[in-house]
Each structure stands twice: as structure tokens, then as C-alpha cells.
Amino acid sequence: DTGVSQDPRHKITKRGQNVTFRCDPISEHNRLYWYRQTLGQGPEFLTYFQNEAQLEKSRLLSDRFSAERPKGSFSTLEIQRTEQGDSAMYLCASSFSGSRNEQFFGPGTRLTVL
Amino acid sequence: AQRVTQPEKLLSVFKGAPVELKCNYSYSGSPELFWYVQYSRQRLQLLLRHISRESIKGFTADLNKGETSFHLKKPFAQEEDSATYYCALLNNNDMRFGAGTRLTVKP
Numbered sequence: 338d339t340g341v342s343q344d345p346r347h348k349i350t351k352r353g354q355n356v357t358f359r360c361d362p363i364s365e366h367n368r369l370y371w372y373r374q375t376l377g378q379g380p381e382f383l384t385y386f387q388n389e390a391q392l393e394k395s396r397l398l399s400d401r402f403s404a405e406r407p408k409g410s411f412s413t414l415e416i417q418r419t420e421q422g423d424s425a426m427y428l429c430a431s432s433f434s435g436s437r438n439e440q441f442f443g444p445g446t447r448l449t450v451l
Numbered sequence: 452a453q454r455v456t457q458p459e460k461l462l463s464v465f466k467g468a469p470v471e472l473k474c475n476y477s478y479s480g481s482p483e484l485f486w487y488v489q490y491s492r493q494r495l496q497l498l499l500r501h502i503s504r505e506s507i508k509g510f511t512a513d514l515n516k517g518e519t520s521f522h523l524k525k526p527f528a529q530e531e532d533s534a535t536y537y538c539a540l541l542n543n544n545d546m547r548f549g550a551g552t553r554l555t556v557k558p
Contacts, residue, residue: 340494370546377460377548379537379548380495428495438483438541442495 339363341443343429349449350419357415358446362431369412370440372428373397380428386412387434387441419450453478457549463537464528465557472523472552474512474538483541484521486512487548490534498523498536509531528556 342361346438351420381437406412430440455555471552486498499516512523533556538549
């Protein structure tokens with residue numbers, strides 16, 4: 338596998354439930370990013386990891402959102418007590434610190450909260 | 452605050468016509484700007500970045516600091532250029548994207 342993968346590709350859940358998404362970056366990439374994209378908008382930055390350290394978090398990332406990258410490889414994004422406003426496409430991207438900031442994107446996880 | 456504006460949500464041109472997708476930004480420092488493209492049913496991918504001064508698939512983009520613009524241009528559009536194009540600005544590790552312009556190239 339030479340690209341960023343995300344799982345699941347689609348998730349439908351009821352309001353109030355917790356959901357967790359996984360991202361597997363390109364294997365040699367040390368940087369990993371999460372974005373959220375709603376219909377008709379560009380991706381919005383959520384958070385960034387360098388190796389296992391979470392170095393930046395957007396103000397968009399409420400207390401219900403948490404992200405981890407425990408071993409500096411794959412990452413998970415958890416949303417607790419989901420709300421209808423959380424419905425969006427969640428994108429993961431990775432990059433290598435020597436790559437002049439080119440980010441490679443995954444296919445995304447589409448979340449629908451009923 | 453940094454912001455990226457793409458004033459056109461939709462743009463339609465005929466094959467062979469020139470195309471320009473507009474991008475304006477607001478940023479207090481020296482910006483690092485990119486164009487990303489998303490073809491139908493494909494993932495978002497980098498098209499070009501301003502520091503490389505490159506031409507990719509016939510597209511070029513020039514950074515104009517005076518007008519705070521980074522417009523994407525191609526002299527002769529092709530049908531395979533139909534896609535959604537996003538302008539993006541990088542501030543440290545926070546990438547800000549515009550809302551995107553969906554380009555349709557008609558035969």
C-alpha cells in the first residue's frame with residue numbers, strides 16, 4: 338500500500354453515540370493531519386502530529402474530539418456524544434518533514450449523525 | 452487572521468479556452484501557498500506550490516504579494532481538467548483551504 342488509508346469509509350450513527358476513525362499514513366511519513374470538510378467547503382484543519390506528539394489543535398476541536406497517534410504510525414480520531422453538526426467528511430493527510438510540506442490525503446471517512 | 456478566499460464556486464469554460472481560477476489570501480507573514488485538486492471520486496492531491504514555480508498539467512500560478520493573490524491559470528483548458536480546485540495557505544503546520552472552485556470544461 339503506497340497511499341494514506343482511512344477506515345471506515347462511511348459511518349452512520351445516532352446522536353449521542355461515540356465514533357472512532359482510523360488513519361494509516363504513508364509508512365515513512367512522520368507528520369499526520371486531521372481535517373474536517375463539510376459540503377461546499379474546503380477542508381478545515383483540526384489537529385497535527387509529528388511522530389506521536391500532538392503539536393497543534395484547532396479551536397474547532399471541541400472537548401468531545403480527541404486524537405491519538407500512540408506509536409507514531411496510525412492515528413485515531415474519536416468523537417464522543419456525537420451531534421448532528423458533526424456530520425462531515427473527515428480527512429487524514431500525512432507528510433514527511435523533508436518533503437517541502439506536500440501533504441498526501443486519504444479518501445476520507447464520511448460521518449452521518451442521525 | 453489568515454484567510455483564503457476563492458470567489459467563484461463554479462466556473463465553466465469550453466475546451467481550448469483559457470481558464471483562471473482566482474485565489475486571494477490574507478496573511479501577515481510570508482505566505483506559502485498551494486493549489487490542490489480533487490477529480491471526481493478521487494482523493495485530494497497537490498497540484499502545485501508557489502515556491503516551486505512549476506507548471507503542472509499546463510497550469511501555473513504566480514504569487515502576487517501586492518494584490519495578495521495566487522490565481523491558477525491555464526492557457527488552453529482540457530476536458531480532463533474538470534475538477535474542484537482548492538487554494539491553500541500554510542502557516543506553520545496549519546493549512547488553511549479556500550472553499551474551492553468547481554471547474555467544468557465543456558467539449
